[in-house]
Amino acid sequence: MPKHTLESWFAGRATILFQPILEIAEMETFAFEALSRGPAGTPIENAASLFELVRATRQEQRADRHCIDLALRTASRADTTAAFALNVHPSTLEADGGFVEFLAATLARESIDPRRVIIEILEEPRHFDVQRVAAVVRELQHEGVRIALDDVGVGLWNYRVVAQLSPDLLKVDQRVVDGCATDGDRRSVLRSICLLADNIGAELVAEGIERDADLEVVAGLRIRYGQGFLFQHPGPLAEVVERPFVSQIPNAAATKEMACRERRSSSWTTPTRF
Amino acid sequence: MSTGSVSETRRMLVVDDERVIRFALKSYFGEHGLTVDCAAERDEALEMIARTNYDIVIADLRLSGTTSEEGLDVIRAARRQSRDTRVILLTAYRTSAVDERAKDLGVDMLLHKPKPLAQLAQAVFSLLAS
Numbered sequence: 001m002p003k004h005t006l007e008s009w010f011a012g013r014a015t016i017l018f019q020p021i022l023e024i025a026e027m028e029t030f031a032f033e034a035l036s037r038g039p040a041g042t043p044i045e046n047a048a049s050l051f052e053l054v055r056a057t058r059q060e061q062r063a064d065r066h067c068i069d070l071a072l073r074t075a076s077r078a079d080t081t082a083a084f085a086l087n088v089h090p091s092t093l094e095a096d097g098g099f100v101e102f103l104a105a106t107l108a109r110e111s112i113d114p115r116r117v118i119i120e121i122l123e124e125p126r127h128f129d130v131q132r133v134a135a136v137v138r139e140l141q142h143e144g145v146r147i148a149l150d151d152v153g154v155g156l157w158n159y160r161v162v163a164q165l166s167p168d169l170l171k172v173d174q175r176v177v178d179g180c181a182t183d184g185d186r187r188s189v190l191r192s193i194c195l196l197a198d199n200i201g202a203e204l205v206a207e208g209i210e211r212d213a214d215l216e217v218v219a220g221l222r223i224r225y226g227q228g229f230l231f232q233h234p235g236p237l238a239e240v241v242e243r244p245f246v247s248q249i250p251n252a253a254a255t256k257e258m259a260c261r262e263r264r265s266s267s268w269t270t271p272t273r274f
Numbered sequence: 275m276s277t278g279s280v281s282e283t284r285r286m287l288v289v290d291d292e293r294v295i296r297f298a299l300k301s302y303f304g305e306h307g308l309t310v311d312c313a314a315e316r317d318e319a320l321e322m323i324a325r326t327n328y329d330i331v332i333a334d335l336r337l338s339g340t341t342s343e344e345g346l347d348v349i350r351a352a353r354r355q356s357r358d359t360r361v362i363l364l365t366a367y368r369t370s371a372v373d374e375r376a377k378d379l380g381v382d383m384l385l386h387k388p389k390p391l392a393q394l395a396q397a398v399f400s401l402l403a404s
Contacts, residue, residue: 011293038294038298039294041366041387041388042294042298043298043299043388043389043390043391044294044391045388048390048392049390049391049392052302052391053298056301056302056306057301057302057305
C-alpha cells in the first residue's frame with residue numbers, strides 16, 4: 001500500500017472519538033471536538049503517538065483530510081444540532097491548496113452547514129507562513145466556518161500571530177486552566193488571555209477542566225465555554241451526544257448562575273476576584 | 275524526544291503479524307535514519323536473520339494464532355546470528371514463564387504491548403546507543 005495513503009488510514013482501524021464543549025452559563029453542549037485515535041493495540045493507538053508518526057513522516061495534510069472525512073461522516077449521522085470542532089495543522093492550511101474546496105465538498109456531501117464547523121488550528125513546532133494561513137482562514141470564515149486556535153497560553157502562539165489570524169475562538173491550554181483555583185499565576189495568565197480575547201473579539205474555551213473549583217474560576221472570569229473530564233471524557237459520538245455529562249456536576253446550578261451573572265455584567269474589568 | 279546518535283547504516287527488523295504495526299514502525303524508524311525490514315511470520319523472519327546482520331530486532335511474541343510463542347524462536351535465531359544484535363520482545367501476554375524464557379535467550383528488553391510509539395522509540399535508541 002503506498003505510503004501516501006497512510007496505509008489506508010491504518011487499514012480502516014483508525015477511529016474517532018468526540019468530547020463535548022459546553023457553554024458554561026447554560027450547561028449545554030455547544031460543540032463536540034473530534035479526536036483521532038490510531039488502531040487499538042498498536043504503538044500508535046493514542047493520539048500523541050499517532051501524530052508523532054504523522055509528523056515524522058510529514059503526512060499532516062493526508063492525516064488531517066482523513067480525520068475530517070471520518071469526523072464529518074460520523075457527525076452527519078448524529079442526533080445533534082451542536083457544532084463540530086475539527087483539528088487541522090497550520091502546515092496543512094499553508095500547503096494544501098485544495099483544502100477549502102475539500103472541506104466545502106465534504107460538508108456538502110454530508111449535508112452539514114458550514115456554520116456548524118469550527119476548524120481548530122493546532123500548535124505545530126514548525127515555522128509556517130502566517131500570511132498564507134491567515135488568507136485561508138479568511139476564506140473559511142467567509143464560508144461561515146469558525147476558526148479556533150488550540151492550546152493558547154503556554155506554547156507557540158504569540159500575540160502577533162493571534163492578531164493576524166483573527167480567530168473566532170481561543171482555546172486556553174489545560175496547563176493554564178488545571179489548578180487555576182489555587183494558583184495565582186495561572187489566574188493571572190487567564191486574565192491576560194481574557195483581555196486579549198476581548199480586544200480581538202474572540203470567545204474563549206477553557207480546556208482541561210477537571211475540578212469544580214477551577215470551573216468556578218473560569219465562570220467567574222466570564223469564559224464562555226469549557227471542556228474537560230469534569231464534564232465528559234472523549235467517547236463515541238452517539239454516547240457523548242446522549243450523555244454529555246459524566247456525572248452530576250457539584251454546584252452546577254450555582255456555577256451556571258454565576259456565569260450568567262458575569263455575562264450580564266457591563267464591565268469585564270471588575271470580574272469576581274479570586 | 276532524543277533519538278540518540280543513530281547512523282544511517284543501522285538496520286532494524288520488525289517482526290509482527292499485524293500489518294499496521296509493521297507499517298507504523300517501518301515508517302517511523304525509517305524517517306529516523308534506520309533501514310527497516312519487516313517480516314509477518316516466523317519463517318520469513320528466520321530467513322531474513324540468516325541473510326542479514328541486524329543491529330536491532332523487534333519481535334512480537336505471538337506471530338500466528340493466540341497461543342504461539344514464535345517470537346522466542348526469532349530471538350533465539352537473532353542471538354545465534356550475532357551477539358551484538360539487540361533484541362526487543364513485545365507482548366500483551368506477559369507471564370513470569372515468558373519473562374524467564376526470554377531472559378534465558380538473551381532478550382534485551384521485554385515490553386508490554388501496546389507500547390506507545392515514543393516510549394518504544396526511546397527503548398530502541400537507548401539500546402542502539404549503548
